[in-house]
Amino acid sequence: MxxxxxxxxxxxxxxxxxxxxxxxxxxxxxxxxxxxxxxxxxxxxxxxxxxxxxxxxxxxxxxxxxxxxxxxxxxxxxxxxxxxxxxxxxxxxxxxxxxxxxxxxxxxxxxxxxxxxxxxxxxxxxxxxxxxxxxxxxxxxxxxxxxxxxxxxxxxxxxxxxxxxxxxxxxxxxxxxxxxxxxxxxxxxxxxxxxxxxxxxxxxxxxxxxxxxxxxxxxxxxxxxxxxxxxxxxxxxxxxxxxxxxxxxxxxxxxxxxxxxxxxxxxxxxxxxxxxxxxxxxxxxxxxxxxxxxxxxxxxxxxxxxxxxxxxxxxxxxxxxxxxxxxxxxxxxxxxxxSRETLPLAAKPLRPASGKGEIEFKEVRFGYEPEHPVLDRFSLKIPPGQTLAIVGATGSGKTTIISLLERFYDPDAGEILLDGVDLRDLDPNWLRSQVGLVMQDVLIMPGTIRENILLDGEKSDAALWQILEKAQLARFVRQLPEGLATRVGEGGADFSAGQRQLLAFARILAREPRILVLDEATASVDPESEMLTERAIEATFAGRTNIVIAHRLSTIRRADHILVMAGGKIIEQGSHAELAVANGPYRRLLTIFSAGSGARTENGV
Missing domain, CATH: 1.20.1560.10 (ABC transporter type 1, transmembrane domain)
Known part of the structure; x- marks a missing residue:
């Protein structure tokens, strides 16, 4: 309170x-x-x-x-x-x-x-x-x-x-x-x-x-x-x-x-x-x-x-x-x-017709309170089509990176580029249509399943069922009395945590963004739903640049590159195979993870 x-x-x-x-x-x-x-x-x-x-x-x-x-x-x-x-x-x-x-x-x-x-x-x-x-x-x-x-x-x-x-x-x-x-x-x-x-x-x-x-x-x-x-x-x-x-x-x-x-x-x-x-x-x-x-x-x-x-x-x-x-x-x-607490808009905001999905942070400095920066001189480049995993203790700056990429905030210093273009020069609506975000808490609005997946978009029933198949949600929807027209309660009370996550993946597939971000999206998924979630992730990752903040080892192992963060800085990076044999922070996180018999750690991976 x-x-x-x-x-x-x-x-x-x-x-x-x-x-x-x-x-x-x-x-x-x-x-x-x-x-x-x-x-x-x-x-x-x-x-x-x-x-x-x-x-x-x-x-x-x-x-x-x-x-x-x-x-x-x-x-x-x-x-x-x-x-x-x-x-x-x-x-x-x-x-x-x-x-x-x-x-x-x-x-x-x-x-x-x-x-x-x-x-x-x-x-x-x-x-x-x-x-x-x-x-x-x-x-x-x-x-x-x-x-x-x-x-x-x-x-x-x-x-x-x-x-x-x-x-x-x-x-x-x-x-x-x-x-x-x-x-x-x-x-x-x-x-x-x-x-x-x-x-x-x-x-x-x-x-x-x-x-x-x-x-x-x-x-x-x-x-x-x-x-x-x-x-x-x-x-x-x-x-x-x-x-x-x-x-x-x-x-x-x-x-x-x-x-x-x-x-x-x-x-x-x-x-x-x-x-x-x-x-x-x-x-x-x-x-x-x-x-x-x-x-x-x-x-x-x-x-x-x-x-x-x-x-x-x-x-x-x-x-x-x-x-x-x-x-x-x-x-x-x-x-x-x-009140004018809005992000500045470029005089002629850009809406590029195509792009590869390359992301680059250049000497970025940012703090929710300017005198206490969360990121300081942070630099990172993610090649198009690569999957990047970010791990680290709470408060290390993982979610801040995602918020800056979505342009919920602007950096205090430095640049964030998408395919070589500064995010501040892009149309914010276009940018957010290009970056799909799946969070741990999925908002489900009062309405039908169709409305919750498509939101403001339009697709045929055949296309929508293909999306549900990829998102591993088709079997569940077919069992419902009214199928796609089934209404769900406010806050998603009629869905389990795993089903809400699958619905979030279906939303991403319906929008077809070039970049996908998972912000601890699988942290609260039950073991029974984990297999379906992994299949949905695999289908959603295909052909996109992906950024993962995850607590599950299976999700992290899928990444092409892994960052270990602490205090807003990158303290270790490499592939899972490279970091697992190095005697560094990532190996210690894996040890904690293994000691928990596959459970999530409280302050790390």
Whole structure:
């Protein structure tokens, strides 16, 4: 389990300003500007209908209810017309809101679909160093929780904020038109409202930033714990894992309570200012009515407008939490999209039409941490069609050689050549199609056997059965009820370790690469499957340049040339016959191997 949960974005959070974030958020929604424009136009309709209602109430009170001049029938007819107009405006407001919600949901879903696709494609292009420092649970949080927060802001906040902003300005305009003295008295509270909002903005952003950070930590811990639950149970780490999770959960709980306390202060302050405004209207407006300078209908309209004024204020305080949470998520999303941990691509990457499969390492220096090189001035040349075996203790650099050959990493110094061409000048996709890799742990995807072998390729059934015959898997597949169409479970639960290895060889034969790499591919194969595996290896090796990192003597003896490595350097090399009679490290490894009665050694061959 990881003890340090400080990952790539924590040291840079807060570098985005609100303005820069909003610019990038608008950029995400730019392809769907028409939907946003329609929603804004509908806002004008919705706000216009809403602001007309209190004015109709004023007309009803002053012109028909309290005005005793006209005949009762005339007053009733006037009230009827105003009531019908009131209901019609309510219907228009409802329809406008309904259509607006539909447009916003469609637009928000399209924006989030585009953002999620951008993030996933970006992740696939990052190099392995990035994924070594950032666990899967944290990245999944970016693609799920953070995207969902952004979606909620797009669908329920942005246009709502526009609606409320127009409504507030409209209400202030109407109030000044009706009675500027009373409107001016109410505006004296505006600095308090703005100050309260700015204070809340600063605290809420910090609170949501901490919440998102600790939620990602919890997701990372859960992903690692659940994927390694067998190891936890095997070593009786249940209590330790429970303690670690409890600590993470407690910190998250404390951060959530802090956010609640911020809201617990902000919301009552908004209600207090609403009460002060109502009191001001009743005191000043009531005195104006008593002095004959203001009608009762105008006072009722003022009270109604103030109710409408503080309704968006309350909604803004509630929606603001969504905005702050979404902005905190946006920081992480853009931080991930801004990460540029990718291998450099040549201006014109090469895709040679043919080649022999010659490999050469020239004075290569490389370290996962540059100050601690794994390989230093490493040189090696593998002629085309030759089989090279690499043996040595764990940490000697065997797998690093393979990772550099696949160009999962670039060397810090030196060159790696394929048929005389530097790997950095080749198209990475083409290169990886030319180098087939079989590892000890074979990933089997949910799907059919055909899909697992061909992956993105296409072959006829006849060609596929020939591949299965060479890979020693045909007999097993024929025994399955649905043959090639048989679905296999996630992680290959329906296959034994030996069958997974045979399927990996079938994948290689289907791709037909010019170079084959076995990275301890036969280390966990049971003796019963070993014979089938040896036959599959023999068929797969034919006509290719092969590199083998193996623990089995039978596989190593097949090699034309053997390297013995220690500390990132070649300490001995030659054929099996030459090294077996020399009194060197390889002979000692053979002695250990023989003492184990054919079993694998723990630190060598």
């Amino acid at each position: 990881r003890d340090n949960y400080g990952y790539f974005e924590e040291d840079q959070l807060g570098k985005f300003t609100d303005l820069s974030l909003w610019r990038r958020i608008v950029f995400l929604g730019r392809p769907y500007w028409l939907g946003a424009l329609l929603a804004v136009l509908l806002s004008l309709v919705v706000v216009g209908c809403g602001l007309s209602l209190p004015y109709l109430i004023r007309l009803a009170v002053d012109d028909f209810i309290l005005n005793t001049g006209p005949a009762p029938a005339t007053r009733l007819a006037g009230l009827k017309h105003l009531a019908l107009a009131f209901c019609a405006l309510m219907v228009f407001e409802f329809l406008g809101n309904f259509v607006q919600v539909l447009i916003l949901e469609w637009t928000g879903q399209r924006i989030m679909h585009r953002t999620r696709q951008m993030m996933f494609v970006h992740l696939l292009r990052l190099d392995l160093k990035f994924f070594h420092r950032n666990p899967a649970g944290r990245l999944v949080t970016r693609l799920t929780n953070d995207i969902q927060n952004m979606h909620e802001m797009f669908t329920s906040v942005i246009v709502t904020l526009f609606n409320d902003g127009i409504k507030l300005l409209g209400i202030l305009g109407v109030l000044f038109w009706m009675n500027w003295h009373l409107a001016l008295a109410i505006c004296l509270l505006l600095p308090l409202m703005v100050g309260n909002t700015l204070w809340f903005s600063r605290l809420a952003r910090d609170a949501f930033r901490q919440i998102r950070t600790h939620l990602a930590k919890i997701n990372s811990f859960l992903q690692e714990s659940l994927s390694g639950v067998a190891l936890i149970q095997l070593f009786r780490r249940e209590e330790s894992s429970q303690g670690q999770f409890s600590q993470l959960n407690q910190v998250f709980f404390a951060k959530a309570l802090y956010q609640i306390r911020v809201f617990a202060v902000f919301m009552p302050l908004t209600e207090l200012m609403s009460a002060l405004s109502i009191g001001t209207i009743l005191w000043y407006g009531g005195s104006q009515v008593m002095g004959g300078k203001m009608t009762i209908g105008m006072l009722v309209a003022f009270l109604s407008y103030m109710r409408l004024f503080f309704q968006p204020m309350r909604e803004l305080s509630q929606k603001y939490s969504i905005v702050q949470s979404a902005l905190a998520s946006a920081e992480r999303i853009f931080q991930l999209l801004d």
